[in-house]
Amino acid sequence: MDIQQNLKEVLADIPQQVRLVAVSKFHPKEAIEAAYTAGQRIFGESKVQELEEKYASLPKDIEWHFIGHLQTNKVKYIAPYIAMIHAVDTYKLLAEIDRQAAKAGRTISCLLEIHIAQEESKYGFSLQECRDMLDEGSWKGLKNIRICGLMGMATYTDDTDQIRNEFKTLHDFFLELKQKHFQDTDSFKEISMGMSHDYQLAIEEGSTLVRIGSKIFGERNY
Numbered sequence: 001m002d003i004q005q006n007l008k009e010v011l012a013d014i015p016q017q018v019r020l021v022a023v024s025k026f027h028p029k030e031a032i033e034a035a036y037t038a039g040q041r042i043f044g045e046s047k048v049q050e051l052e053e054k055y056a057s058l059p060k061d062i063e064w065h066f067i068g069h070l071q072t073n074k075v076k077y078i079a080p081y082i083a084m085i086h087a088v089d090t091y092k093l094l095a096e097i098d099r100q101a102a103k104a105g106r107t108i109s110c111l112l113e114i115h116i117a118q119e120e121s122k123y124g125f126s127l128q129e130c131r132d133m134l135d136e137g138s139w140k141g142l143k144n145i146r147i148c149g150l151m152g153m154a155t156y157t158d159d160t161d162q163i164r165n166e167f168k169t170l171h172d173f174f175l176e177l178k179q180k181h182f183q184d185t186d187s188f189k190e191i192s193m194g195m196s197h198d199y200q201l202a203i204e205e206g207s208t209l210v211r212i213g214s215k216i217f218g219e220r221n222y
Contacts, residue, residue, distance in 0.1 A: 004038040023213030026220040101144035111151040149190030167205035
């Protein structure tokens, strides 16, 4: 498994305006070090304990993105250093991130996770739940979070039309929210969608952050 070669091939495949989150969850720190040596700085993790161990032993200029389902009681552990939390799926979680960010003297970038897939197992706000939360307005009082955009996962299927439609739904919803709530917010600019098997479609539909793991690091050892 040549991680550096894989990374180079993935980066060659991604337009300049799209950022790569190298999904390193369940891979050893040696794999991260190989990608780091090749110039990669953004890594995605989905388990707090695993991230804590990696953060402690790896270079401090790594930009860690938390991409998994995050429980409110775990936020405090990563608040001092996390660069972006991709999967904010409730107002309660957003408020807790704000509280812990304030304690750490930081402002944390967050993406609202939207449920766009046909699979019940995936997390996220429905479009209407997200509209209702933003319309209600309490989030405007949270001073230590920055809502930077949306995240979504397409259905795991070979039907490219379905995947494309789901990504398009997310992009259209991003434009709707930008217009209504974030018109004057320059930082509201991210759409995190696309993984190893569907990132090309995601990029065509407007993704700005792609989360790619197995195409760089190989299959995971769970």
